[in-house]
Amino acid sequence: MHWIALQPAPEGDRAAALPAAPDNPALVDVASAWAWWALQFTPLVARVDGVLVLEVSASQRLFGGATGLQQQIFMPNGPLALVEYAQGATSLIAIGRLLAADPADPAAPPDALPLHTLAAARAHLPTLARLGLRNWGQLRGLPRGGLARRFGAGLVDALDRAYGHAPEVYPWLTLPPVFDAPLELTASVDSAPALLFGARRLLAQLQLWLRARQQGVLALELRWELDARRSNALHVDAHHTGGAYGCLVLRTAQATQDMQHLGRLLGEQLARVTLPAPVLHLRLRSLQTQAMAGESASLLPDDVRHGDSLHQLLERLGARLGPQQVLCVALQADHRPERMQRWSAVAIKNIAACAMNTRARGQKGLKNNTGDAIESAATNALLPTWLLPTPQRLAVHQGQPHYQGALTLLAGPQRVEAGWLEGDAHCALRDYFVARSAAAGLVWVFRERLGDSHWYLHGLFA
Numbered sequence: 001m002h003w004i005a006l007q008p009a010p011e012g013d014r015a016a017a018l019p020a021a022p023d024n025p026a027l028v029d030v031a032s033a034w035a036w037w038a039l040q041f042t043p044l045v046a047r048v049d050g051v052l053v054l055e056v057s058a059s060q061r062l063f064g065g066a067t068g069l070q071q072q073i074f075m076p077n078g079p080l081a082l083v084e085y086a087q088g089a090t091s092l093i094a095i096g097r098l099l100a101a102d103p104a105d106p107a108a109p110p111d112a113l114p115l116h117t118l119a120a121a122r123a124h125l126p127t128l129a130r131l132g133l134r135n136w137g138q139l140r141g142l143p144r145g146g147l148a149r150r151f152g153a154g155l156v157d158a159l160d161r162a163y164g165h166a167p168e169v170y171p172w173l174t175l176p177p178v179f180d181a182p183l184e185l186t187a188s189v190d191s192a193p194a195l196l197f198g199a200r201r202l203l204a205q206l207q208l209w210l211r212a213r214q215q216g217v218l219a220l221e222l223r224w225e226l227d228a229r230r231s232n233a234l235h236v237d238a239h240h241t242g243g244a245y246g247c248l249v250l251r252t253a254q255a256t257q258d259m260q261h262l263g264r265l266l267g268e269q270l271a272r273v274t275l276p277a278p279v280l281h282l283r284l285r286s287l288q289t290q291a292m293a294g295e296s297a298s299l300l301p302d303d304v305r306h307g308d309s310l311h312q313l314l315e316r317l318g319a320r321l322g323p324q325q326v327l328c329v330a331l332q333a334d335h336r337p338e339r340m341q342r343w344s345a346v347a348i349k350n351i352a353a354c355a356m357n358t359r360a361r362g363q364k365g366l367k368n369n370t371g372d373a374i375e376s377a378a379t380n381a382l383l384p385t386w387l388l389p390t391p392q393r394l395a396v397h398q399g400q401p402h403y404q405g406a407l408t409l410l411a412g413p414q415r416v417e418a419g420w421l422e423g424d425a426h427c428a429l430r431d432y433f434v435a436r437s438a439a440a441g442l443v444w445v446f447r448e449r450l451g452d453s454h455w456y457l458h459g460l461f462a
Contacts, residue, residue, distance in 0.1 A: 001164070002057040002066065004073070005094035006034055006083045007050070034083065035173050036208045041073060046091075046170035049119045051098060053091040053170075091170075092118065092162035096136070110163065111137025120158035124151050136162065179209045179220075179286040188227065188278035192270045195224060195279060199266055202284035203259040210289070216255025219287035222266065223247040226277040248273065253315060255290035261312050268319035335418040336428045337387060337458060382414055382434060384444040384459025391456035394445065401447075401455035404439035416446075432458070 008030045034052055038045045041063065044055035056069055063069040074085070088094035093110050096117035100108060113136045115121045115128055121139065133139050139147075140159055148156045160166035183198050199222055210217060226244040250265055318326045327343045334340055394401045401407045412433030419427045430446040437443055444459035 001055065001089055002060065002087065003089070003091045003094040004054045004056055004070075004085060004087050005091065005098045006038070006052040006054070006085045007098055008034065008083050033205055033208050036175060036205075036212045038073070039173065039175060039212050041069065043172065045173045047173065048091060048170060049095055049099075051095050053094060055091070055168075090162055090164050091168050092158065095119075096162070109137075111135060111140070115139060118158060118162065120155045121151075124155070127151075175209060175212055179206055179284070181205055181284055183282040183284075185280060185282065188280055190275060190278050192273035192275050193267065195222075195282065196263065196267050196270055198282045199270075199284065200259075200263055202282060203263055203266075206284060206286070207257055207259045209286075210257045210292075213289070214292055215289040216257050216292045217252065217262070217286055217289050218255050219249065219251045220262075221247055221249050221285045221287055223283045223285070224275075224279040225281040225283075226275070227280055244277065246273070246275070246279075249287070255292060257292065258312075261315075264316060265319045268316065335416050337383070337416075338389075338391075382411065382432070382444075384442075385462040386460045388458055388460075391446070391458045394455040394457055396455055401435070401445060403435075403437050403443060403445070403457055405437055407435040407437055407443065407445065409433045409435050410442075413447075434461075 031047075031052065035045055035047070038052065038054050042054050042056045042059045044058075046053055056066075060066050060069050063072050074083075084098060086094050086097035088097055088110075093113070096110065096113040097108055099117040100113060115125060115133060115135060118136060118139075121128065128139065133142075136159070139155075140163070144156055157166060161168050181202050183202055185198055189195055189198075202222075206217065206220070224246050226246060248266070248269055250262065250269065252262070252265075256262065314326055324345045327345060329341045329343055332339055332342055394403050394407075396402065397406075410433070413431035414433075416428055416430045416432060429449040431449060432444060432446040435443050435445050440460070442461035443457055444461065445455055445457050447453055447455050
């Protein structure tokens with residue numbers, strides 16, 4: 001058996017060890033964070049005597065041996081906090097070495113460990129001291145029957161577990177199915193954007209929970225408790241005594257563990273929130289999560305993505321400008337140019353699909369190795385860059401259309417016949433031409449094939 005005992009460093013050392021950068025904030029609960037962090041290395045993690053213990057004998061081979069496992073655990077120590085640790089053949093030996101007054105010898109033999117490092121002996125330390133007992137070896141040398149009658153069977157059982165003569169069974173830690181972490185602010189906050197500092201601390205702990213569960217978050221809720229004595233007309237939460245609160249729900253198009261992106265989205269939304277009263281407490285809760293799919297890395301530099309993805313950009317724009325200001329195009333089965341596409345506000349759940357369709361259309365445009373693709377590109381080349389919302393009727397002199405001067409027809413006609421099933425009011429029977437204007441450059445015009453055969457300007461080429 002191989003046990004590792006962990007204990008967060010004292011508060012002063014921990015604060016000095018944590019970076020001050022806002023993208024790497026201190027954690028809310030360092031002990032819980034280390035417990036969640038440790039669960040990715042072994043499922044046998046428990047809290048014993050205020051210390052976190054890990055049984056890692058079954059995990060060493062997976063991580064390259066004892067040395068490799070220790071590097072995996074302690075090398076990423078920066079985002080968490082400094083810890084003191086010790087190792088042993090049993091959990092009590094590891095805890096005893098960790099709590100020893102002189103940690104200069106991390107491999108001290110069990111018999112030399114002081115009695116105060118054994119939890120079962122602390123209640124009897126004055127009596128044991130009067131008997132001249134100072135360490136585990138001296139206590140273990142006493143007759144077992146007399147030791148059990150004088151100090152109870154619990155002390156004998158603890159010695160048996162410490163020396164590996166009895167099994168060590170603990171209530172093993174498991175991750176909660178839902179992330180729900182509170183944070184008490186050090187001072188009341190009057191401005192909503194200032195809540196982002198505390199929210200980042202909660203996001204840092206959320207990231208550890210997501211990594212341990214190998215999941216990404218799709219929706220989360222940030223709730224803040226208000227000082228009801230200084231507010232009017234506040235919401236009252238029936239499940240939260242104390243009553244006054246405000247909340248903000250954040251949704252993402254794709255499951256993510258990117259806390260920097262979530263922090264930016266929270267910042268954009270908090271900038272539009274007005275607090276009716278100071279905030280005293282924060283609480284972050286996950287509403288919807290999803291298993292993260294594995295992603296294969298590439299050795300080619302061109303395949304390495306830099307910066308935010310397209311759906312992250314759309315989410316940031318929606319959070320900053322409002323969801324109705326981010327539009328997505330949808331192609332329509334119609335040959336009339338003004339009805340070939342439809343723009344609508346994109347919902348959060350459709351942002352990923354919109355970004356995927358945009359990338360697919362871009363990649364499809366690059367493929368011109370087939371006759372169909374070449375023919376499609378040649379047809380689309382006649383379409384203008386800018387389409388007028390309503391076709392503009394042109395003046396005609398001696399049978400020639402005019403727009404800032406006489407137009408010279410260069411290409412066409414491209415015939416469009418559509419809408420006849422909708423009735424005469426929507427029927428389009430047109431011949432489109434690419435024309436040149438001396439003043440306006442290339443333009444896109446059409447002539448009606450019915451009635452008086454009027455000419456109209458429908459688009460401009462950039």
